[in-house]
Amino acid sequence: xxxxxxxxxxxxxxxxxxxxxSAISSKPDLVRVHKLRSTVDAIVIxxxxxxxxxxMLNVRYSTKLAKNPTRIIIDSKARIPLDSRIIxxxxxxxxxxxxxxxxxxxxxxxxxxxxxxxxVSGNRKVxxxxxxxxxEKMGLKKIIVEGGGEINWSVLKLGLVxxxxxxxxxxxxxxxxxxxxxxxxxxxxxxxxxxxxLTKTIIQNxxxxxxxxxL
Numbered sequence: 001x002x003x004x005x006x007x008x009x010x011x012x013x014x015x016x017x018x019x020x021x022s023a024i025s026s027k028p029d030l031v032r033v034h035k036l037r038s039t040v041d042a043i044v045i046x047x048x049x050x051x052x053x054x055x056m057l058n059v060r061y062s063t064k065l066a067k068n069p070t071r072i073i074i075d076s077k078a079r080i081p082l083d084s085r086i087i088x089x090x091x092x093x094x095x096x097x098x099x100x101x102x103x104x105x106x107x108x109x110x111x112x113x114x115x116x117x118x119x120v121s122g123n124r125k126v127x128x129x130x131x132x133x134x135x136e137k138m139g140l141k142k143i144i145v146e147g148g149g150e151i152n153w154s155v156l157k158l159g160l161v162x163x164x165x166x167x168x169x170x171x172x173x174x175x176x177x178x179x180x181x182x183x184x185x186x187x188x189x190x191x192x193x194x195x196x197x198l199t200k201t202i203i204q205n206x207x208x209x210x211x212x213x214x215l
Contacts (some may be wrong), residue, residue, distance in 0.1 A: 001136040003160050004040070005152060006033060008167040009123025009181050015149065018175040019188045020052050027206045031061040034163075038066035041140040042096075046151045047075040056085045057146075058093060070140060072095040074126050076150060078103035078118075082110060091115040096135075100128045104207050128154050156194055163214055164196060170207035 008024040009015055010158070016022040024179050025033065037043060038059045049055065050073060057071045071093060073080055078099045080087060086095060096117045099108065123133045128151075135143065145155050155161050186192050192202040203209055 001132060001141070001160075002142045002162050003132075003145060003155065004006065004036070004143070004163045004165060005017050005147075005155060005161045006036065006121040006165045007146070007152070007181055009208055010169055010171045011175065012172050013180050014173040014175070014178045015181055016179045017173050018178045020179075022053065024169045024171065025167060026169065026208055029169075029208060032167075032204070032210070034059050034061040034066075037069055037144060040069050040142045040144050042070040042072050042135065042143040044072045044074065044143055044145045044147065044151070046147050046149075047073060047077075047079050048148050049146070050075075050084055050086060051059070053122045056089065058089075063097055068093045069144075070096060072096045072098060072135070072143075074098050074128070074131070074147075075103065076100045076122070076124070076126050078107040080111070082114065087111070087114050087116060098131050100124060100126055129158050129160070132160055149181060149183030150177050152182045153186070156182060157184065158179055159215075163212070166211045166213075168209045168211065 007015060008029060010024060043057050051187045058068045059066045071086055075097050075183060080097060096119055097111055098119045098121055102124060103119055111118055119134055121127045127179065145151065196215055198211060199214050200212040202208060
C-alpha cells in the first residue's frame with residue numbers, strides 16, 4: 001500500500017485555530033487536493049474531523065468523470081452521527097467506518113443499515129496497522145490520510161507513510177492549545193525524529209508553498 005499524508009498548515013505549524021477553524025487552504029490548494037483525491041483508492045480521516053467539520057470527503061473542483069475514493073473513518077466508539085453528510089451519502093460513495101470491539105453493536109447495525117461497511121480492529125482504540133492491512137487485502141492500494149494531529153502521529157510513528165505533502169499557508173495563528181500538524185507523545189530527542197527527503201516544492205497562489213517529502 002502507498003500512503004500519502006496531506007495537510008495544510010499555517011506558518012507556525014497549526015492545522016486549526018483554538019476554536020477549531022481549519023479553513024486554511026486557498027482555492028488553488030483545494031483544487032490541488034481534490035485532483036489528488038481523484039487519483040487514490042481511499043481517504044482516511046478521524047472521527048474528530050467528522051464531528052468538527054461534517055465533511056463530504058468527495059471529489060470536487062475536478063473533471064466530471066473523476067471518481068470518488070472510498071471514505072474511511074477511524075471511529076473507535078462508533079460516534080459518527082447518522083445524519084452526518086458522510087453517512088447520508090454512504091449509499092452513493094463507498095464508506096467504511098473502522099471501530100473497536102467495544103463499539104455499540106446497535107450503532108454498528110444502524111450504520112450497516114445505512115449502507116456503511118464496518119470494520120472491527122482493536123479493543124479500546126482502532127489498531128491502525130491492522131486496519132491498513134485489511135484495507136490492502138480489500139484492494140485499496142493507494143490512500144490519502146487527511147487526519148488531525150493524533151492520527152498523523154500514529155501513521156508516521158508506525159512507518160505507514162510513504163509521502164508527506166504539506167501546504168504552508170501565509171498565516172500566523174498562534175495559540176498554545178491550537179492543533180498542530182503532528183501531535184501524540186512525540187520524540188524526546190531530535191535525533192530520534194522521523195527523517196524525510198524533500199523531493200519537490202511548488203509556489204502557488206503567490207504566497208503559498210507546497211512541500212513534497214518522501215520517507
